[in-house]
Amino acid sequence: MMSAEALPIRIMAVDDHPIVRQGIAGLIATQADMALVAEAANGQEAVEKFRSTQPDITLMDLRMAEMNGVSAIIAIRKEFPSARIIVLTTYVGDAQIVSALKAGAQAYLLKNTLHKELLDTIRAVHAGKKTLSPEASFQLAEHAVDDALTPSEVSVLRLIAAGNANKQIAVQLAISEETVKSRVKNILSKLCANDRTHAAMIGLKRGIIEL
Amino acid sequence: MMSAEALPIRIMAVDDHPIVRQGIAGLIATQADMALVAEAANGQEAVEKFRSTQPDITLMDLRMAEMNGVSAIIAIRKEFPSARIIVLTTYVGDAQIVSALKAGAQAYLLKNTLHKELLDTIRAVHAGKKTLSPEASFQLAEHAVDDALTPSEVSVLRLIAAGNANKQIAVQLAISEETVKSRVKNILSKLCANDRTHAAMIGLKRGIIEL
DNA sequence: CTCAATATAGATCAGACGGTCTAAATCCAA
DNA sequence: TTGGATTTAGACCGTCTGATCTATATTGAG
Structure with a gap:
């Protein structure tokens, strides 16, 4: 005892x-x-x-x-x-x-x-x-489980938030601008964002990216 | 004493x-x-x-x-x-x-x-x-004193961060889209931002707008 | 192994964005 | 009251963005 x-x-x-x-x-x-x-x-x-x-x-x-x-x-x-x-x-x-x-x-x-x-x-x-x-x-x-961003989408979102254009993001990630656009499209869709700015703010609010 | x-x-x-x-x-x-x-x-x-x-x-x-x-x-x-x-x-x-x-x-x-x-x-x-x-x-x-945003610039920045396009901002503030563009131009210049997304993030970081 | 998801890349296109320039009305402070 | 800042508004233009569509390579899970 x-x-x-x-x-x-x-x-x-x-x-x-x-x-x-x-x-x-x-x-x-x-x-x-x-x-x-x-x-x-x-x-x-x-x-x-x-x-x-x-x-x-x-x-x-x-x-x-x-x-x-x-x-x-x-x-x-x-x-x-x-x-x-x-x-x-x-x-x-x-x-x-x-x-x-x-x-x-x-x-x-x-x-x-x-x-x-x-x-x-x-x-x-x-x-x-x-x-x-x-x-x-x-x-x-x-938030449903399936609206989670993939790692490469997160990396794009981070660069969007830093004020980079798609072309600059493409250079920094060593991928084509078209690929960047594909990812941006997915990001906007998954986060239900109106535009890249909105996406960056939602990413912040949800803790996907940091300030 | x-x-x-x-x-x-x-x-x-x-x-x-x-x-x-x-x-x-x-x-x-x-x-x-x-x-x-x-x-x-x-x-x-x-x-x-x-x-x-x-x-x-x-x-x-x-x-x-x-x-x-x-x-x-x-x-x-x-x-x-x-x-x-x-x-x-x-x-x-x-x-x-x-x-x-x-x-x-x-x-x-x-x-x-x-x-x-x-x-x-x-x-x-x-x-x-x-x-x-x-x-x-x-x-x-x-930050120098003169890079402070005017109240109307802040109101535009807030709507930018919420994912609004210039046209939508114009409607909500009851001003012309050209005026919105003028303000956006000033905002980008004062905050040293690359684009509207960057401006929104800087505004957040500096406490000009809130999440 | 196979299916689904992901990453990659491209074409096309209208509309949005940002730069540059100009200019008038308003309002506040010196 | 006069000058400076702010607000308002417009024209012009090249670039960027986001939508839509297609399509292949890779990878991870079942």
């Missing part, structure tokens, strides 16, 4: 904002069954700290300098396949949610989540469950 | 993320000369709470639902012209910084600010000084 004072859930917080880490630390401190054992300000640090402390649960932001959250999740789970990671971030679009879950995140929470929901999720994931916040699920449901 | 135990600096935190407010609360709690007297999750709440508590210093995020930070600053300073407000936000572009300062903010800090710098700024602003974080100053210095 387990002791009444079981081992606390060991947690690492990864976020580039000191204030957010402070907030997580304060929240965890009020919970008897949890302990904050590490903090990291970017993905690189997160991987190193994970190695040295091996927390039960990692709270991970996605937008960070040095190494973004998705890359950090991939790196950590490559070394520690059983790592349990909860993404805790502001709205970044359905494409980012998909990437994070594919990379091996167990849960996805938005930062405007209430304290109780965050604590519940930590305990649920520690117990082996997978969860998605209602908002995240909604974002995913909004 | 003042007592050794002077009145603490009364602070309000405005941010739509509970975790950030928790972080600010935790930080303030460690300082003997400060006290958190109010919290608000959006601009609307911020105005109401300001009325009832009249804090010495308000820490204000910019991106919030209901009422954004700039509107809240304007509303608060209309009623209380001596209100001292520190903007505490993630990078949102030079245009937003200008708006916030014009609205009457005394200081502008990025959320990746270290705790010490935030505390220093609170004390400095409470003592009547105005400060800008180095990053904010840099963002401002990057």
Whole structure:
């Protein structure tokens, strides 16, 4: 039989904002069954700290300098396949949610989540469950699976957003202008965009490309 | 002569993320000369709470639902012209910084600010000084004053970003298509953009328009 | 292995876009 | 009130864009 004072859930917080880490630390401190054992300000640090402390649960932001959250999740789970990671971030679009879950995140929470929901999720994931916040699920449901852009379409979209004409894109990707046009056509169709500008904005909103 | 135990600096935190407010609360709690007297999750709440508590210093995020930070600053300073407000936000572009300062903010800090710098700024602003974080100053210095878009140019840029053609923009703004073209020309020139798509992205990056 | 999806490439064409030039009405500040 | 900025509007023109159509090579999944 387990002791009444079981081992606390060991947690690492990864976020580039000191204030957010402070907030997580304060929240965890009020919970008897949890302990904050590490903090990291970017993905690189997160991987190193994970190695040295091996927390039960990692709270991970996605937008960070040095190494973004998705890359950090991939790196950590490559070394520690059983790592349990909860993404805790502001709205970044359905494409980012998909990437994070594919990379091996167990849960996805938005930062405007209430304290109780965050604590519940930590305990649920520690117990082996997978969860998605209602908002995240909604974002995913909004877009059918088949409207995902192919990698080469994404590369074209990125160059469109940077202000390149089809001809310039063709040169940079070493393909013909006609091919670029084909991809643009597909992009507009998949994203339901009126024109290339609209497509770039939708790509941003959905997290397919970054600013 | 003042007592050794002077009145603490009364602070309000405005941010739509509970975790950030928790972080600010935790930080303030460690300082003997400060006290958190109010919290608000959006601009609307911020105005109401300001009325009832009249804090010495308000820490204000910019991106919030209901009422954004700039509107809240304007509303608060209309009623209380001596209100001292520190903007505490993630990078949102030079245009937003200008708006916030014009609205009457005394200081502008990025959320990746270290705790010490935030505390220093609170004390400095409470003592009547105005400060800008180095990053904010840099963002401002990057763009000359004369490359600011006029209000009508901004309205065109917003419609460009929404995926409208010049003809559609003309109808929506009740002006001729030639006029729209004139504005587009000015926008491209002022923002140093290759095309309308590039202009929309730059507008976003600089906080001239929102997603 | 086979089917479907993807990447590639081309022709054609109307319409949209962006550059250049001009110019009048309005409005605000010096 | 006078000059400067803004807003409005137009002509002209070459280029780019997006729609439609076709068609082959490659690749990955079943």
